[in-house]
Amino acid sequence: MTEHQKPNPDMLPNTSSNSLPVPDYLNVHYWWAYVHPKAVRFFERQWLVNLILWGNYNRLRSAVLADLGEPIQGKTLQIACAYGDITPLMVNRLGPDASLDIIDILPVQLGNLSAKLGVNEQVRLQCMDSSALKFPAAQFDQVLLFFLLHEQPREVREKTVHEAVRVLKPGGRLVVVDYSKPHWANPMRYFWKPVLWVLEPFARDLLNKGVQHWLPKDKSLTLESCQDYFGGLYQKLVIRKSV
Ligand SMILES: C[S@@+](CC[C@H](N)C(=O)[O-])C[C@H]1O[C@@H](n2cnc3c(N)ncnc32)[C@H](O)[C@@H]1O
Numbered sequence: 001m002t003e004h005q006k007p008n009p010d011m012l013p014n015t016s017s018n019s020l021p022v023p024d025y026l027n028v029h030y031w032w033a034y035v036h037p038k039a040v041r042f043f044e045r046q047w048l049v050n051l052i053l054w055g056n057y058n059r060l061r062s063a064v065l066a067d068l069g070e071p072i073q074g075k076t077l078q079i080a081c082a083y084g085d086i087t088p089l090m091v092n093r094l095g096p097d098a099s100l101d102i103i104d105i106l107p108v109q110l111g112n113l114s115a116k117l118g119v120n121e122q123v124r125l126q127c128m129d130s131s132a133l134k135f136p137a138a139q140f141d142q143v144l145l146f147f148l149l150h151e152q153p154r155e156v157r158e159k160t161v162h163e164a165v166r167v168l169k170p171g172g173r174l175v176v177v178d179y180s181k182p183h184w185a186n187p188m189r190y191f192w193k194p195v196l197w198v199l200e201p202f203a204r205d206l207l208n209k210g211v212q213h214w215l216p217k218d219k220s221l222t223l224e225s226c227q228d229y230f231g232g233l234y235q236k237l238v239i240r241k242s243v
Contacts, residue, residue, distance in 0.1 A: 074142065078143075094123075100124070137166050138170065171242075173238055220241055221239050
């Protein structure tokens with residue numbers, strides 16, 4: 001897949017000429033959600049992604065869109081595809097000179113997103129590993145991590161966040177949305193945590209320590225805002241890289 005080419009919507013994992021090996025954590029823990037082509041067709045339903053987030057998808061998506069601005073200006077990178085309409089809505093908001101790059105390690109996910117987006121010269125999809133981005137440093141005005149970090153083992157998560165910051169321009173912003181540490185009175189703590197332990201084993205880190213704990217301790221980064229949703233089960237952070 002070269003720049004500005006879109007992948008085939010029916011593309012299967014590992015069939016593209018430059019596809020990457022599927023990480024073990026995806027094959028073992030997330031084959032049912034992302035890797036298997038039937039899983040992709042099953043999960044790509046707006047009502048279902050909303051249900052999985054206990055009805056919070058629209059709120060979280062709208063909050064991200066508000067942070068990215070309207071129109072979205074400059075160069076934006078979305079690290080990993082997402083089910084639902086967040087990316088199509090981002091594309092609709094792109095200013096005339098803006099661009100949106102989206103990377104994912106699974107060609108089947110890029111194919112699915114490509115089918116949702118259609119052809120658009122301002123948008124580029126590439127097969128890439130979030131923990132080893134092929135972009136030069138300081139390329140993007142905005143970087144989005146939408147529910148990716150909780151799915152990655154600790155060492156991959158740390159590299160992903162490091163890479164997200166590396167490709168951000170000075171003055172640029174990183175927007176992160178993910179599971180976080182629920183408030184002490186949130187009853188979800190008691191019954192959702194055990195479910196997540198089974199379905200999403202790496203989410204434990206975020207639910208125990210919160211998203212912020214996993215951000216690089218880098219003096220060039222300032223937390224601009226931190227918003228809790230659904231009793232703290234979800235969190236959106238906006239981090240600015242200093243000029
Ligand atoms: C963004 S996350 C979760 C999205 C969320 N469940 C949703 O759909 O709203 C899911 C995506 O992350 C991708 N992914 C996981 N590990 C990755 C990695 N190391 N590099 C790039 N993409 C990765 C998966 O292939 C999948 O498409």
